[in-house]
Amino acid sequence: MTGPLDAFWAVFAREVRGASRSRTYLLLALALTLVVFGLAQAGNGPSAGYIPTVVDVLLVVEVLVPAVAFAVGYRAIADDAVRGTLDVLATYPLPPWAYVIGVYAGRAVALLTVVLVPLTILGVAVAAMAGPATTVFATHRGVDSPLLFVRFLALTAAFALTALAIAVAISALADSRRRAILLALVGLLVVVVGADVTVFRAMTGGVDVGLDTLLGLSPASAYRGLVFETVLYVAFAGRSGFIAVPVAAAGLVVWAGVSLLVATLAVRMRRA
Amino acid sequence: MTDTDTYLHATDVHRTFGDVTALSDVSLDVPAGNVVALIGPNGSGKTTLLRILAGLLAPSDGEVTYDGPDATRPLGYLPQAPTFRPGFSTRETIAFYARLVDDDPDELLDRVGLDRVPDRRVEALSGGMTRLLGIAQALAGDPPVLALDEPASGLDPGMSRLVFDIVEELAADGHSVVVTSHDLPLVERSADRVVVLDRGEVVAADTPEALRERTGGPLHETFTSLVQADDSVAIRTEATQ
Numbered sequence: 001m002t003g004p005l006d007a008f009w010a011v012f013a014r015e016v017r018g019a020s021r022s023r024t025y026l027l028l029a030l031a032l033t034l035v036v037f038g039l040a041q042a043g044n045g046p047s048a049g050y051i052p053t054v055v056d057v058l059l060v061v062e063v064l065v066p067a068v069a070f071a072v073g074y075r076a077i078a079d080d081a082v083r084g085t086l087d088v089l090a091t092y093p094l095p096p097w098a099y100v101i102g103v104y105a106g107r108a109v110a111l112l113t114v115v116l117v118p119l120t121i122l123g124v125a126v127a128a129m130a131g132p133a134t135t136v137f138a139t140h141r142g143v144d145s146p147l148l149f150v151r152f153l154a155l156t157a158a159f160a161l162t163a164l165a166i167a168v169a170i171s172a173l174a175d176s177r178r179r180a181i182l183l184a185l186v187g188l189l190v191v192v193v194g195a196d197v198t199v200f201r202a203m204t205g206g207v208d209v210g211l212d213t214l215l216g217l218s219p220a221s222a223y224r225g226l227v228f229e230t231v232l233y234v235a236f237a238g239r240s241g242f243i244a245v246p247v248a249a250a251g252l253v254v255w256a257g258v259s260l261l262v263a264t265l266a267v268r269m270r271r272a
Numbered sequence: 273m274t275d276t277d278t279y280l281h282a283t284d285v286h287r288t289f290g291d292v293t294a295l296s297d298v299s300l301d302v303p304a305g306n307v308v309a310l311i312g313p314n315g316s317g318k319t320t321l322l323r324i325l326a327g328l329l330a331p332s333d334g335e336v337t338y339d340g341p342d343a344t345r346p347l348g349y350l351p352q353a354p355t356f357r358p359g360f361s362t363r364e365t366i367a368f369y370a371r372l373v374d375d376d377p378d379e380l381l382d383r384v385g386l387d388r389v390p391d392r393r394v395e396a397l398s399g400g401m402t403r404l405l406g407i408a409q410a411l412a413g414d415p416p417v418l419a420l421d422e423p424a425s426g427l428d429p430g431m432s433r434l435v436f437d438i439v440e441e442l443a444a445d446g447h448s449v450v451v452t453s454h455d456l457p458l459v460e461r462s463a464d465r466v467v468v469l470d471r472g473e474v475v476a477a478d479t480p481e482a483l484r485e486r487t488g489g490p491l492h493e494t495f496t497s498l499v500q501a502d503d504s505v506a507i508r509t510e511a512t513q
Contacts (some may be wrong), residue, residue, distance in 0.1 A: 002344070002371070002372060002373060002374045006371070006372075006374075007372050010368060010371040010372050013368075014357075014360075014368050017360075017364070018357065018359060018360070021359050022359075079357070080357075083355040083356070083357070084351040084353070084354070084355060085355075085356075085357070087323075087328050087349065087351060088349055088351060088354075088369075088409060089372075090327070090328055090349075091326065091327070091328075091345060091347050091348060091349045091415070092345055092369070092372045092373060092412075092413070093344055093345060093372065093373065094372055
């Protein structure tokens with residue numbers, strides 16, 4: 001007798017095995033490597049240290065990471081729906097949540113590999129090229145440190161996982177591959193700029209909430225704000241409060257959680 | 273083969289899609305150890321009824337109840353056009369489904385005769401082999417009831433007979449098998465009970481022998497007399513075999 005956890009692992013293993021055979025993911029990783037190294041070299045960041053490197057690549061990472069997440073996730077569930085696999089799986093002891101989380105976790109492994117390997121190599125390049133002052137572990141402002149780059153990696157991973165959850169939800173709502181592409185493009189726009197625009201409209205509309213809190217509600221600005229607040233702050237002596245850190249962190253978690261809930265409900269509704 | 277146990281009951285099932293009525297007051301029982309064949313012209317509601325029986329589609333009215341034995345997976349389902357994720361071998365594909373119900377993938381492949389091609393990629397399988405892999409998937413977990421949607425569609429006569437041989441073996445093992453098909457000679461040979469659907473309604477339900485007696489000819493003659501003339505063109509008859 002198998003339980004929901006065993007079913008989750010079966011789905012997870014299928015996703016990881018499928019991803020490990022995909023050349024598309026390898027190409028995505030290579031493209032991301034070329035872009036971040038090209039930008040960092042153009043900005044001369046690696047020879048200057050971790051913080052200058054993060055500054056060089058932040059804007060592009062903020063756009064490329066959700067783009068890669070959507071590329072990895074936009075057909076995750078739509079393909080199974082189009083093939084009729086969801087109907088078949090509905091006859092197995094596989095709860096919708098175990099299926100959705102299994103698909104998400106499997107794709108997350110692929111996404112994090114595609115995103116973090118190039119950035120980690122970039123960090124190693126900084127360690128090799130930058131001056132000795134960057135090797136210390138910073139405990140106060142003004143000091144560059146590999147620890148700050150590790151924080152940048154962790155925040156980027158969190159942002160990527162949030163974007164992937166949104167992509168998986170969109171994939172669950174799509175009833176064809178064409179619609180999955182269309183919805184993914186709309187979703188990507190919402191993640192990259194749409195939510196920011198909504199926040200600014202809310203501000204100009206007289207919403208009585210601080211900007212630091214409002215920014216935490218948009219995935220992209222939450223990520224950007226967290227990077228400023230916990231990584232780049234060393235470069236801004238005496239300045240902080242770019243964003244409300246708890247709100248931004250909770251914002252990313254809520255976007256991911258609600259997206260996976262939507263995906264689960266969408267899969268459940270397809271069953272009857 | 274007959275048995276007194278009935279695994280699946282459909283009572284007054286009604287299904288609409290918007291303004292279109294796909295099924296109207298359909299009732300049928302699916303006994304253990306029997307093959308129940310749903311036949312009818314294209315668009316007569318066979319697949320809709322099969323999906324409702326399989327629990328994949330909710331009826332607008334009426335109900336379907338499962339009264340079979342307790343099972344990890346009460347019902348196995350073969351879609352009309354089974355498609356599998358490309359890039360995986362035959363064994364890897366069936367192993368995924370087998371793992372969900374703690375079954376043996378090699379035994380499942382052996383049951384449908386695909387044990388000779390375990391390493392072949394699913395996209396390299398012929399149409400018949402893909403259908404057999406779909407049947408192996410439907411058998412995973414040994415479900416008491418099997419719902420097979422046109423399992424022999426598009427297959428050559430030899431492969432069609434092989435598929436129906438498997439269907440007969442499943443019924444002989446005590447499974448309830450509900451199958452939709454346009455292949456009336458094979459239905460006539462394998463089914464214990466035939467349900468004829470036309471425009472969403474059951475126009476006849478009986479044994480193949482009893483249906484044949486209505487016209488005195490083969491099943492397709494009775495079928496033609498039962499369904500409206502303009503609906504019967506899609507049905508495969510003995511003459512087209």
